[in-house]
Amino acid sequence: MPEVQIRKRVFLVEEIFHEGGPVAPKPQRRAAALVVVRNPYAGGYVEKIEGFMDDLKPLGLEMAQSLVTALGGDPKVVEGYGKGAIVGSAGELEHGALWHVPGGYGMREVLGGAKAIVASTKKVGGPGTRLDIPITHINASYVRSHFDAMEVGIADAPRADEILLALVMTTGARVHARVGGLKASEIKGEDGLR
Amino acid sequence: MTAHIQANSRAKIRKIATFVEEISTEMGKKVDPPTRRAAAVAVIENPYAGQYVEDLSELMTIGEELGELLTERAVAALGILGPSAESYGKAAAVGENGELEHAAAILHPKLGTPVRRVLGKGAALIPSSKKRGGLGVVLDIPLGHKDAAFVRSHFDGMEVRISDAPRANEIMVAIAVTDSGRPLPRVGGLSKDQIKGEDGLR
Numbered sequence: 001m002p003e004v005q006i007r008k009r010v011f012l013v014e015e016i017f018h019e020g021g022p023v024a025p026k027p028q029r030r031a032a033a034l035v036v037v038r039n040p041y042a043g044g045y046v047e048k049i050e051g052f053m054d055d056l057k058p059l060g061l062e063m064a065q066s067l068v069t070a071l072g073g074d075p076k077v078v079e080g081y082g083k084g085a086i087v088g089s090a091g092e093l094e095h096g097a098l099w100h101v102p103g104g105y106g107m108r109e110v111l112g113g114a115k116a117i118v119a120s121t122k123k124v125g126g127p128g129t130r131l132d133i134p135i136t137h138i139n140a141s142y143v144r145s146h147f148d149a150m151e152v153g154i155a156d157a158p159r160a161d162e163i164l165l166a167l168v169m170t171t172g173a174r175v176h177a178r179v180g181g182l183k184a185s186e187i188k189g190e191d192g193l194r
Numbered sequence: 195m196t197a198h199i200q201a202n203s204r205a206k207i208r209k210i211a212t213f214v215e216e217i218s219t220e221m222g223k224k225v226d227p228p229t230r231r232a233a234a235v236a237v238i239e240n241p242y243a244g245q246y247v248e249d250l251s252e253l254m255t256i257g258e259e260l261g262e263l264l265t266e267r268a269v270a271a272l273g274i275l276g277p278s279a280e281s282y283g284k285a286a287a288v289g290e291n292g293e294l295e296h297a298a299a300i301l302h303p304k305l306g307t308p309v310r311r312v313l314g315k316g317a318a319l320i321p322s323s324k325k326r327g328g329l330g331v332v333l334d335i336p337l338g339h340k341d342a343a344f345v346r347s348h349f350d351g352m353e354v355r356i357s358d359a360p361r362a363n364e365i366m367v368a369i370a371v372t373d374s375g376r377p378l379p380r381v382g383g384l385s386k387d388q389i390k391g392e393d394g395l396r
Binding site: 006008009016130151 | 207208209210211212213214215216217218219220271353356357
């Protein structure tokens with residue numbers, strides 16, 4: 001079973017007061033946790049890779065917990081989430097897909113059973129590659145005010161034999177959300193969609 | 195706290211971003227303890243955008259205010275007390291409707307004093323960089339030891355950027371603080387245990 005070898009961790013927190021309109025009574029906060037790990041499958045085609053998902057589970061949990069801590073420590077303030085991965089050039093896109101289960105599991109575990117699918121994206125790229133991580137409401141994917149994204153990246157990662165793993169959480173809607181659609185207050189919370 | 199920032203501040207802050215980096219291995223070799231650095235970045239309205247203004251004192255006052263706010267944020271992000279910080283740096287990026295001198299007005303006259311107050315000391319010059327640029331511009335904040343500029347293990351830099359800033363009428367102001375030097379430093383020179391701390395240089 002490959003060991004998870006971490007080279008660096010990066011945390012990014014944004015606090016948004018306004019975007020040209022009225023100052024929000026409660027600023028929107030977004031946090032991203034990025035961890036650069038060695039890709040155990042870099043450099044050649046490996047057929048069986050699923051085992052690494054289990055290895056990554058403790059890391060997913062730790063990153064999710066660190067995001068809640070960065071947002072003040074109370075999981076109840078978290079309203080949106082997303083995840084992503086950037087695979088270094090000696091790996092393949094499929095290695096990024098290994099993050100779906102441990103990343104999503106970690107956030108659901110920490111948030112106490114969020115219902116919506118965790119929006120995600122992934123790519124293969126060099127050091128400094130930027131990734132726009134999609135964000136949606138944690139309990140109902142169709143909540144329009146919470147459709148958002150956060151750009152992340154690290155100047156020196158991922159190297160060829162690395163994977164950059166990312167989780168993102170937010171505390172609310174876009175700061176001046178006003179394009180209608182399903183509201184957070186209208187969530188039924190049965191199917192994860194509405 | 196955040197409402198307070200808006201209500202009492204001279205700076206019109208649109209957003210604040212904080213970045214923390216922790217390096218635990220390099221070239222497969224363990225970095226123990228891990229090196230850690232943090233940057234706090236405010237995106238503010240440029241009161242002088244689009245016009246030439248001779249007297250830049252408003253921005254100097256804003257610099258003083260941000261010196262305290264951003265240093266406190268960076269130190270808090272590292273989870274350390276101010277006096278435990280080892281190196282620091284500052285930088286600003288002015289949106290396209292401003293001039294480079296606006297960055298200078300924020301960074302140089304008054305920002306340093308509150309930075310040093312939060313960090314307990316800081317005999318060394320605070321290394322700085324500035325530029326004008328568009329949204330998503332990369333800001334490389336230079337880093338040097340806070341008590342002795344010649345400490346070679348602490349010559350470093352930290353890259354920050356915010357994808358939606360600075361807009362044309364905005365300025366990005368950044369302060370970086372560390373609790374360590376580069377990972378695995380081994381190019382000699384003055385080391386931190388040799389600091390005399392008298393002149394800010396050695």
